[in-house]
Amino acid sequence: MTALLLSILSSTLIFVVFKLFDRFKINTLHAIVVNYVVAFFCGLFFYTGELALAQTPEQPWFYYTLGLGALFIIIFNLMAITTQRSGLSVVSVATKMSVVIPVVFGLVYYKESIGILKILGIILALIAVYLASIKTRDGLAIEKKNLIYPLLVFLGSGFIDTSIKYLEDTMVAQDEVALFSAIIFSAAAVIGISILILQAVRGTLNFQFKAIIGGIALGLPNYFSIYFIVQALRSDILESSGIFTVNNVAIVMVSTFLGVTFFKERLLKKNWIGIILAVISIFLVALARW
Template identity: 65%
Template sequence: MIALLLSVLSSTLIFVVFKLYSKYNINTLHAIVVNYVVASTCGIVAFNKPVAVSEVIAFDWFYYAIALGILFIVVFNLMAITTQKNGLSVVSVATKMSFIVPIIFGLWYYKESLGSFKLAGILFAVVAVYLASIKSKEGITIKKENLIFPLLVFIGSGIIDTSIKYIEDAFVAVNDVPIFSATLFASAACIGFVVLAIQAIRGKFVFQFKNILGGIALGIPNYFSIYFLVQALRSNLLESSGIFTVNNVAIVMLSTLVGILLFKEKLLKKNWIGIALAIASIILVAIENYI
C-alpha cells in the first residue's frame, strides 16, 4: 500500500513540475534530458554499491532497459508532435488512457482474474480518466489525418508500462531495481544528448540554467515514480491489472485536485463526475481483491 501511494504522489509531483514549466517558460526537451540524468543518478545512489559498466552489461535485463530508455525519448517526441497537431487535451487523454494496455496484458499473459467488480472498476476508470482530463466544454476533436499521432502515444505509453511490468517480473532481482531504473534513464539521456547535439550543430541550441533546475525538479520524482511502481507491482496488494488501474485513476484524481488547489483551475461538471468515478473505480477494484 505504501509503495502504491508513493508512486501516485511521485507521479502527481511530475504533473506539478510540468505545470510550472509553462509558467516559467522552461524548455521542455532540455529539461527532460537533464531529468533523465538526474533520475539515473538517483538509481545509482540508491543501488548503494559500486557500479561497474561490465557488470551492468552482463545483466539479463540490460538490453531491455536500453530499448525502454529509447522508447521513453521516442514517446516524448510523439507527445510533442501530438500537442502541436491536436492540442494538449488530446495528448493528455492518449497518455492517461494507455493504462488499458498493461491491464489487457496482465489479464491475457498472467491470466489475472476478472470478476464483475474488477471489470466495473476498470470501465469506471476508463470513463473517469477521460472526463477528468478534458478541461473544455467542447471535448476533443481529432482530424483524421492526425489520428496516427495520439494513437502512437497511446500505444507507446502503454508499451512502456507493460514492459516495466514484464521485465521486472522476468529479469530484475529485488535488489537490482535501482540500477535497472538507472540504466533505462541513462539510455534515454544518451539519446537526448544526441538530439541536443544535433540542435547545437544546427545553431538551435540555447543554454539556459533554468532548464537544468527544471530537469532536477523533474528527475527526482520521475525516478521514484518508476521505483515505487515496481515495488507496488511486486507487492501482494493487487494483481498488476488492479495496480495499474488504481495507480492511474488515483494520479488523475490527485492531479486534478492539485490543479484546483495550487493552480486555481476551474473544473467543469464532467471533471467532478470523473473524480467521483475515479473514487468508485478504486473502491470496486479493492472490493474485488478482498471478496
C-alpha cells in the same frame, strides 16, 4: 500500499513540475534531457549492491532497458507533436487510457483474477480518466490526419508499462530495481544529449540555466515514479491489473485537485463526474481483491 501511494505521489509531482515549466518559460526538451541524467544518477545513488557498470551489459534485462529508454524519448516527442496539433487534453487521455494495455496483459498473460467488480472498476476508471482529463465543453477534436499521433502515444505508453511489468517479474532481482531504473534513464539521457549536440552543431541550441533547475526538479520524482511502481507491482496488495488501474486513475484525480488548488484551474461538470467515478473505480478494484 506505501509503494503504490509513493508512486502516485511521484507521478503527480511530475504533473506539477510540468505546470511550472510553462509558468517559468523553461524549455521542456532541455529540462527533459537534464531530468534523465538526474534520474540516472538517482538510480546509481540508491543502488545498494556492488556497482560494476562494466558488468551491467551482462544483465539479462540490459538491452531491454536501452530500448525502453529510447522509447521514452520517442514518446515524449510524439506527445509534444500531439499537443501542438490536437491539444493537451488529447495527450492526457491517450496517455492515461493506455492503462488498458498492461491491464489486459495482466489478465491474459498472467491469468489474473477477473470478476464483475474488477471489470466494472476498470470500465469506470477509463470513463473517469476521460471525463476528468477533458477541459473543454466540446470534448476532443482530432483531425483524421493527426489521429496517428495520439494513437502512437497510446500504444507506446501502454507498451512501456507492460514491458516494465514483464521485465521486473522475469529478469530483475529484488536488489537490482534501482540499477534497472537507472539504466532505462541512462539510455534516454544519451539520446537526449545527442539531440542537444545536434542542435548545437546546427546553431539552434539556446540552453538556459533554468533548464538545469527544472531538470533536477523533474528528475527526482521521475526516478521514483518508476522505482515505486516496480515495488508496488512486487507487493501483494493488488494484482498488476489492479495496480495499474488504481495508479493511473489516482494520478488523474490527485493532479486535477492540485490543478484547482494551486493553479486555479476551473473544472467543468464532467470533470467532477470523472473524479467521482475515479473514487468509485478505485474502491471497486480494491474490493475485487478481497
